[in-house]
Amino acid sequence: MEKSVIVKNVSKKYKMYAKNSEKILDLISPKGYGKSFYALNDISFEANKGDVIGIIGVNGSGKSTLSNIIAGIIPPTSGTVEIHGEAALIAIQSGLKKELTGRENIELKCLMLGFDKKQIVELTPLIIEFADIGDFIDQPVKTYSSGMRSRLGFAISIHIDPDILVIDEALSVGDQTFADKCLEKMNEFKEKGKTIFFISHSISQMKKFCEKALWIQYGHVEHYGSMAEVMPQYEKFIKAYKKMTKEEKKAFQKKIRKSRMSKA
Amino acid sequence: MKSAWKVIREQFKSLYLIRRLSLYELKSENTNNYLGMAWVVINPLIQIAIYWLVFGKILGRSNDIPVDNGVEVPYITWLISGIIVWFFVQPSIIQGSKSIYSRIRFIAKMNFPMSAIPSYVILEKFYQHLMITGIVIVILQFTEFKISIYMIQLPYFMFAALAFLFSVSLITSTFSTIVRDVHQVLISLMRMMFYLTPFLWEPARLADAGLPDFVQKILLLNPMYYLVQGYRSTLLGASWYGIDHIGYTLYFWGFVLVMLLFGSFVHLKFRDHFVDYL
Numbered sequence: 001m002e003k004s005v006i007v008k009n010v011s012k013k014y015k016m017y018a019k020n021s022e023k024i025l026d027l028i029s030p031k032g033y034g035k036s037f038y039a040l041n042d043i044s045f046e047a048n049k050g051d052v053i054g055i056i057g058v059n060g061s062g063k064s065t066l067s068n069i070i071a072g073i074i075p076p077t078s079g080t081v082e083i084h085g086e087a088a089l090i091a092i093q094s095g096l097k098k099e100l101t102g103r104e105n106i107e108l109k110c111l112m113l114g115f116d117k118k119q120i121v122e123l124t125p126l127i128i129e130f131a132d133i134g135d136f137i138d139q140p141v142k143t144y145s146s147g148m149r150s151r152l153g154f155a156i157s158i159h160i161d162p163d164i165l166v167i168d169e170a171l172s173v174g175d176q177t178f179a180d181k182c183l184e185k186m187n188e189f190k191e192k193g194k195t196i197f198f199i200s201h202s203i204s205q206m207k208k209f210c211e212k213a214l215w216i217q218y219g220h221v222e223h224y225g226s227m228a229e230v231m232p233q234y235e236k237f238i239k240a241y242k243k244m245t246k247e248e249k250k251a252f253q254k255k256i257r258k259s260r261m262s263k264a
Numbered sequence: 265m266k267s268a269w270k271v272i273r274e275q276f277k278s279l280y281l282i283r284r285l286s287l288y289e290l291k292s293e294n295t296n297n298y299l300g301m302a303w304v305v306i307n308p309l310i311q312i313a314i315y316w317l318v319f320g321k322i323l324g325r326s327n328d329i330p331v332d333n334g335v336e337v338p339y340i341t342w343l344i345s346g347i348i349v350w351f352f353v354q355p356s357i358i359q360g361s362k363s364i365y366s367r368i369r370f371i372a373k374m375n376f377p378m379s380a381i382p383s384y385v386i387l388e389k390f391y392q393h394l395m396i397t398g399i400v401i402v403i404l405q406f407t408e409f410k411i412s413i414y415m416i417q418l419p420y421f422m423f424a425a426l427a428f429l430f431s432v433s434l435i436t437s438t439f440s441t442i443v444r445d446v447h448q449v450l451i452s453l454m455r456m457m458f459y460l461t462p463f464l465w466e467p468a469r470l471a472d473a474g475l476p477d478f479v480q481k482i483l484l485l486n487p488m489y490y491l492v493q494g495y496r497s498t499l500l501g502a503s504w505y506g507i508d509h510i511g512y513t514l515y516f517w518g519f520v521l522v523m524l525l526f527g528s529f530v531h532l533k534f535r536d537h538f539v540d541y542l
Contacts, residue, residue: 014540023443024443027442027443073539074539074540075536075537075539075540095369095370097288097292097370099292099295099296100288100291100292100295104288104291107284107288108284108285108288111281111284111285112370112371112376114376116280117280140295
């Protein structure tokens with residue numbers, strides 16, 4: 001099997017400043033200053049071409065940070081990410097300019113992603129057709145409904161034809177028919193042998209679509225394997241967590257948080 | 265040196281990108297107004313009218329003002345031929361400084377040629393500058409200062425202004441992203457510079473006010489001084505400013521070069537971590 005993504009010992013540290021003065025001290029002092037929080041702590045895994053991997057985990061466990069790192073939007077603090085091919089992130093926050101029309105946003109977004117003039121001319125009609133928002137394509141994006149916005153964002157990202165696709169909760173907006181259309185398109189990607197990372201809180205969608213699961217628990221990999229293997233354990237954990245009393249939950253979270261903090 | 269080279273190469277590689285993005289910038293800034301692009305011209309004209317009223321009429325500047333090479337011009341002519349530099353430099357510096365942190369979310373890709381961001385923001389201001397300069401040239405045709413051979417210096421001074429703005433913006437955009445206060449400092453600084461550069465009053469006034477000679481020497485350190493006097497000499501056909509003041513020209517380019525070297529260095533040093541500073 002050909003590898004497409006190799007993540008090795010990746011950590012992402014965020015500095016937590018109590019005051020602005022600490023921020024300045026941190027900038028000036030060579031060793032750094034202040035407490036830091038590990039959003040990700042020593043994550044390692046590999047993905048093959050054609051893998052469809054669901055990333056699961058409770059809120060605040062570092063799923064979005066990981067997907068941003070895979071897509072190359074934020075740099076890891078330490079460790080290496082090896083990507084074979086182009087990676088693209090599809091998120092709800094699609095970064096459209098609201099004063100410009102849909103059509104202009106398509107060109108702008110493509111420019112930002114490094115396409116040349118000819119490619120953009122070829123892609124534009126395909127994107128417009130997929131987004132299927134009718135005459136609104138020539139209206140400013142600020143007049144769009146949130147559904148239309150995400151449809152356009154999704155249509156653009158999906159047509160830039162990346163080798164590695166990271167989908168962060170993007171399907172939770174938009175109606176059923178559009179979600180089906182996207183799933184269809186993603187199946188197409190799957191057949192082409194592209195790697196897909198899929199983040200969703202919908203367990204049923206996850207089970208239907210993904211073959212593998214990567215369970216991120218509080219910044220580290222709890223489990224990585226086939227969906228059939230990992231998902232029952234995850235569901236068991238969720239159940240157990242729900243059963244805890246309020247005090248137990250609090251104590252548990254406190255413990256977790258402490259383990260993710262470090263000095264400097 | 266190496267980093268400056270890298271940044272310059274990046275500019276040439278992303279030339280098409282910079283051009284398209286600057287056009288969109290221009291568009292998105294003006295589509296909300298009914299008068300659209302006309303505001304680009306209306307705003308400066310209103311300001312010129314006010315300055316002329318206050319400084320030209322009320323504060324009584326009826327005498328002619330020396331430009332360079334012994335050429336003297338009426339106040340209003342002197343005012344409009346120089347203040348267009350301010351209308352270009354001021355918004356470019358302010359917008360250039362916040363260019364990166366206000367757009368980085370939208371860019372969302374680390375391998376984007378980050379140094380192209382200040383460039384396209386400045387280029388957008390440059391379009392407006394071209395329009396205003398064009399209008400001022402037209403106005404000047406109705407005075408005794410018509411188009412002359414000296415006008416061929418204009419592209420040179422425009423290039424000088426662009427080079428200056430780009431080098432400065434590389435530095436300010438980096439530091440404003442890391443520490444947002446830098447942007448606020450810059451705003452106050454620019455407000456000060458408006459009065460410390462000969463936009464509204466001519467340098468000869470310093471002597472009239474009884475200030476010692478070295479004050480004017482200090483003001484000359486400001487590269488905007490070079491630009492504004494260069495523009496005036498060009499538009500009013502007074503002198504070959506860049507050649508007549510060759511020492512000053514060398515100082516100006518030395519200043520730009522140092523800024524460019526330092527700016528490229530800090531830009532490249534921090535740019536991978538710009539997202540972390542949001």
